[in-house]
Amino acid sequence: MRTFRSIKVMAVLTAATLFCAGCSDGTVQTASNMSPDTVSDETAGTNDISESSVSEDTALSIDALYQQIEQSVSLESPQLMDEDFILNYYGIDVTTLEEYVFSMSEDAAQAETIVIMKVKDTDDIDTFTDCLQTIVDDKKSEMQDYIPEQFTIVEKSKVQTKDNYIWLIISENADRIADVIESGLF
Numbered sequence: 001m002r003t004f005r006s007i008k009v010m011a012v013l014t015a016a017t018l019f020c021a022g023c024s025d026g027t028v029q030t031a032s033n034m035s036p037d038t039v040s041d042e043t044a045g046t047n048d049i050s051e052s053s054v055s056e057d058t059a060l061s062i063d064a065l066y067q068q069i070e071q072s073v074s075l076e077s078p079q080l081m082d083e084d085f086i087l088n089y090y091g092i093d094v095t096t097l098e099e100y101v102f103s104m105s106e107d108a109a110q111a112e113t114i115v116i117m118k119v120k121d122t123d124d125i126d127t128f129t130d131c132l133q134t135i136v137d138d139k140k141s142e143m144q145d146y147i148p149e150q151f152t153i154v155e156k157s158k159v160q161t162k163d164n165y166i167w168l169i170i171s172e173n174a175d176r177i178a179d180v181i182e183s184g185l186f
Contacts, residue, residue, distance in 0.1 A: 060184040062099040069180050073173040079106040111139045111150040113170040122164050132159040132168040
């Protein structure tokens with residue numbers, strides 16, 4: 001009887017663990033899913049006419065866009081970075097973003113990095129461009145003397161902007177990823 005009870009307790013603990021693990025499934029971090037206040041702010045303005053030339057009706061969410069990227073190309077051990085990492089290492093306060101994805105290869109020997117951000121205020125674009133350029137410069141320094149083939153990939157990368165979107169792609173598949181981004185946003 002005691003063994004049956006132990007098995008029952010273990011089954012409940014296992015189910016609880018799986019349920020909790022389902023909550024942390026690696027979903028792309030976006031400002032819109034960070035706090036209820038942001039979500040209510042976004043839904044409150046859904047009837048407003050956007051001044052941006054990017055149509056909100058045709059642009060995919062950054063979360064959906066990243067999922068399309070993952071389906072279109074094979075990424076090198078992608079790891080989604082959390083807001084603390086982004087702030088501490090690159091000085092980007094994610095509360096100034098509407099949405100974002102910040103993915104870097106978990107493998108230190110791979111330079112692959114995909115950053116896509118939708119900024120709340122287009123006046124901040126230059127600041128974010130500088131922050132993303134810092135990522136490129138850091139990756140170049142890391143790879144230059146140690147992994148020349150990865151350095152070549154980083155060297156080809158560039159920070160791109162359009163309206164209130166800004167992105168950086170460091171990848172062997174940069175052209176295909178750029179196509180996914182551009183077709184999903186514009």
